[in-house]
Amino acid sequence: MAVMISPSPRRAPGEQAPRAPRTFWTDARFFIGLALITVSVAGVWWVVAAARQTTPVLAASSTIVPGQAVTAADLAVVDVALGSAVDGYLAPHELEEGVVANRTIAEGELVPSAAVSSAESSAVTTVVVRSAVDVPGAVEPGTPVELWSAPLLDGGVYDDPRVLVADAVVGAVAREDTVMGASGASIELVVGRDDVAAVLAAVASGAALSAVPQAAP
Incomplete structure (x- = not known):
C-alpha cells in the first residue's frame, strides 16, 4: 500500500517564515x-x-578664642549639605545663652557642637599682661603662644627667662607707640585656670613677660 506524502506548502518569494510564539x-x-x-x-x-x-548651621563670623562668650553676633547662619554629619554642628536653634568657646574657632569655620560649653564648666579664663618686647605682627587673636617670664632680681637685673605658660592663646593685642619711639603691647591671653595664679604673681613681682608664638608642629 503506497503512502502519500503531502508536499510542504511553498512560500512566495520574500515571504518570511512564521515566528515562534513568545515564551x-x-x-x-x-x-x-x-x-x-x-x-x-x-x-x-x-x-x-x-x-x-541643605541644613542651616552656625559659622564663626570672626575668630573666636577659647573662653570667649559666644553670641549670635559672633556667628552667621549658613546652609550646608553635610548629610548625617550635620548632627555634629551647632544649629541656630541650639545656641544657648551663657556659652563660651572651648577652643579656637577660626573665621568662617562651622561651629562644632562640642566647641562650646557653659561658662561654669570652662577650664580657661583671660588675663592681660604687658609684653617686655615688641609683639610680632603675625601674632593676632587665636594665635597659640608660650608665655615666657624673666623674674626680676635684686639690683634691677633679670634672671634667665623660662616658660611660664606653655599653651596660651592670644585673645587680643593692643600695640602702642610711645612719644620716645619705643614700642610695646598689652596682650590679652587665654590661659588655663590653673595657670592664673602664676601669671598674676609674675605680673605683681615685675617680671619681664613675653609671648612667643608656638613652633609649628
Whole structure:
C-alpha cells in the first residue's frame, strides 16, 4: 500500500517564515530588565536629591578664642549639605545663652557642637599682661603662644627667662607707640585656670613677660 506524502506548502518569494510564539521566560526577562533600570534611575535620583538637601548651621563670623562668650553676633547662619554629619554642628536653634568657646574657632569655620560649653564648666579664663618686647605682627587673636617670664632680681637685673605658660592663646593685642619711639603691647591671653595664679604673681613681682608664638608642629 503506497503512502502519500503531502508536499510542504511553498512560500512566495520574500515571504518570511512564521515566528515562534513568545515564551513566558522571554517576557519575564523584559520586565526584570525594566525593573532594574527603574531601580537604578530611582537610586541616582535619590543620591542627587540628598546631595542637594541643605541644613542651616552656625559659622564663626570672626575668630573666636577659647573662653570667649559666644553670641549670635559672633556667628552667621549658613546652609550646608553635610548629610548625617550635620548632627555634629551647632544649629541656630541650639545656641544657648551663657556659652563660651572651648577652643579656637577660626573665621568662617562651622561651629562644632562640642566647641562650646557653659561658662561654669570652662577650664580657661583671660588675663592681660604687658609684653617686655615688641609683639610680632603675625601674632593676632587665636594665635597659640608660650608665655615666657624673666623674674626680676635684686639690683634691677633679670634672671634667665623660662616658660611660664606653655599653651596660651592670644585673645587680643593692643600695640602702642610711645612719644620716645619705643614700642610695646598689652596682650590679652587665654590661659588655663590653673595657670592664673602664676601669671598674676609674675605680673605683681615685675617680671619681664613675653609671648612667643608656638613652633609649628
